[in-house]
Amino acid sequence: MLMSSQSLATDTAENSVLSLLYTIPTAGARRWRVAIVALTLAAVAVASASAGESDVAVGRMIAAQSLIPGRVACAACHMENGAGQPDVGIPRLAGLDARQLEEQLAYFAKGERRSAAMAPYAVALNNTQRRQVAAYFASLPVPAEPDRLASTPQQLARGRSLYADGDQHTEMQACVQCHGVTGLGVGQFSPRLAGQSAAYVADQLARWRAGDMRDPKGAFMQAEARTLSDTDIAAVAAYVAHLGQEP
Amino acid sequence: MTNRILLSVGLLAAGIVGGVVIASTTALHVSPSFPYVSTTAHQFAFKPRTDDQIPKTPFGDMVRLGENIFRDPQTYAAKYVGNDLHCTNCHLQAGRLAGASPMWAAYTAYPAYRSKNGHVNSYQERLQGCFRYSMNGKVPPLGDPVLVALESYSYFLAKGLPVGEDAPGKGFPALAKPAEPPDYKRGGEVYARACASCHAADGQGQSSANKVAFPPLWGARSYNWGAGMTNVKSAAAFIRANMPLNLGGSLSEQEAWDVALYIDSQVRPQDPRFDGDVQSTRKKYQNTPMSMYGQTVNGAVLGDPAVTPPSGTVPATAN
Numbered sequence: 001m002l003m004s005s006q007s008l009a010t011d012t013a014e015n016s017v018l019s020l021l022y023t024i025p026t027a028g029a030r031r032w033r034v035a036i037v038a039l040t041l042a043a044v045a046v047a048s049a050s051a052g053e054s055d056v057a058v059g060r061m062i063a064a065q066s067l068i069p070g071r072v073a074c075a076a077c078h079m080e081n082g083a084g085q086p087d088v089g090i091p092r093l094a095g096l097d098a099r100q101l102e103e104q105l106a107y108f109a110k111g112e113r114r115s116a117a118m119a120p121y122a123v124a125l126n127n128t129q130r131r132q133v134a135a136y137f138a139s140l141p142v143p144a145e146p147d148r149l150a151s152t153p154q155q156l157a158r159g160r161s162l163y164a165d166g167d168q169h170t171e172m173q174a175c176v177q178c179h180g181v182t183g184l185g186v187g188q189f190s191p192r193l194a195g196q197s198a199a200y201v202a203d204q205l206a207r208w209r210a211g212d213m214r215d216p217k218g219a220f221m222q223a224e225a226r227t228l229s230d231t232d233i234a235a236v237a238a239y240v241a242h243l244g245q246e247p
Numbered sequence: 248m249t250n251r252i253l254l255s256v257g258l259l260a261a262g263i264v265g266g267v268v269i270a271s272t273t274a275l276h277v278s279p280s281f282p283y284v285s286t287t288a289h290q291f292a293f294k295p296r297t298d299d300q301i302p303k304t305p306f307g308d309m310v311r312l313g314e315n316i317f318r319d320p321q322t323y324a325a326k327y328v329g330n331d332l333h334c335t336n337c338h339l340q341a342g343r344l345a346g347a348s349p350m351w352a353a354y355t356a357y358p359a360y361r362s363k364n365g366h367v368n369s370y371q372e373r374l375q376g377c378f379r380y381s382m383n384g385k386v387p388p389l390g391d392p393v394l395v396a397l398e399s400y401s402y403f404l405a406k407g408l409p410v411g412e413d414a415p416g417k418g419f420p421a422l423a424k425p426a427e428p429p430d431y432k433r434g435g436e437v438y439a440r441a442c443a444s445c446h447a448a449d450g451q452g453q454s455s456a457n458k459v460a461f462p463p464l465w466g467a468r469s470y471n472w473g474a475g476m477t478n479v480k481s482a483a484a485f486i487r488a489n490m491p492l493n494l495g496g497s498l499s500e501q502e503a504w505d506v507a508l509y510i511d512s513q514v515r516p517q518d519p520r521f522d523g524d525v526q527s528t529r530k531k532y533q534n535t536p537m538s539m540y541g542q543t544v545n546g547a548v549l550g551d552p553a554v555t556p557p558s559g560t561v562p563a564t565a566n
Contacts, residue, residue, distance in 0.1 A: 186453045
């Protein structure tokens, strides 16, 4: 009981943004919903059974169709092209590392990374389906869409400085050490940040700083985030959102 | 009787309160829910000047060049670099972080006598050693712009420190002898658990967009058998204070010793002072139980030319 109330409190902001998006109104829609779920599960089962289908193709079906009664499909929030919705903090998944995406789904499912929005999806998917939907989003090209949050030149300058050099007064390690000069990340270990939603990055940093429950690798980012002020979080988030978008 | 009981209760309460006070003082530095022990070397240390204080003069230009070399020697000092390491891989925060061999403390420690070469070394001579061993490269001649720039950068960082005495935060924080002798097998387990996700299971590091992000810890692209890091005690001290990155102090002292032994028991480029015979070279230059050079691990002699990459391979080739 205590756990669930804590969980609700932590995810209030996330819920307020997402509840509008992923809750299908129930009035008069129940029969349709059952039919959609049945058809979807059948389609996925057929696709999974088909030896010739690649992970990407099956993953695309999973992403496009709702698997859970009362919840919309992955693509409703993360979009079919994987661009996410940067302005409201829904992350871009397109072009991220497939193993990373699969790993994060496993963390959501086990509760090792806490998210009221993502947990039901992660639990509903089996290991194979997680791999498939991860393969689909990873296969998509990174959309060249600028982040919609406004940022000031001062913010970008401070963000660049934190990203490249860290902060010797707080002993914050430079982001570049793990995420690379161009923000493309390193393999399965550190995600690509270039062009990610500034609102999402800022929200994640605030969660790490607050000691929110994270995946086992979160210890690195918790240590990092604990050195950051709100102003610096906004600055570094704005900077990484702009990485790779300079002419 | 009642008074005595009250006194005892009072003392007990005072003890509890005292304990709480001590605990909350500790919590100023360390979140109790977090497996992180801040090392004292990182606190109270000298804070060097920041980049925005680099003067806009020819001297400032040399400082900037020095910092660029420090961060990216494969680009800015290519002809002297023979592997994929950056100065910043060990001298963290671009040579600014106390307890990670900061350059400001190194600068004020020279000139100094070094048993490694048996004479008083200037700062530039000390830098030459980095290129020869840690960077597995070629030695820049004294007065070469690369050395002048690195010296300028160090001088810039050290401004304000007294010379002729060791600055607090110099080198790595001293590490006590381990409770049990360092163990290769235990070290391998620590490596797999705490190091491999960044440095890779095979120790060859990982790249981001073809730029090395996590340095190789052994193999042909890492430091050679003459580098200070091949001393297990030095490596253990560095690891204990600074690794995993951002989580310094999270490994126990024993774990740091074990994993340092594991890393320093792998194949790496030859000692540039190699005289043709491993045992003779060991006796001349590495005659310490802290060096694994010449010792037999997994049936092979470390440093055996048959399985050891050459020293001084320049320029570095992208991996």
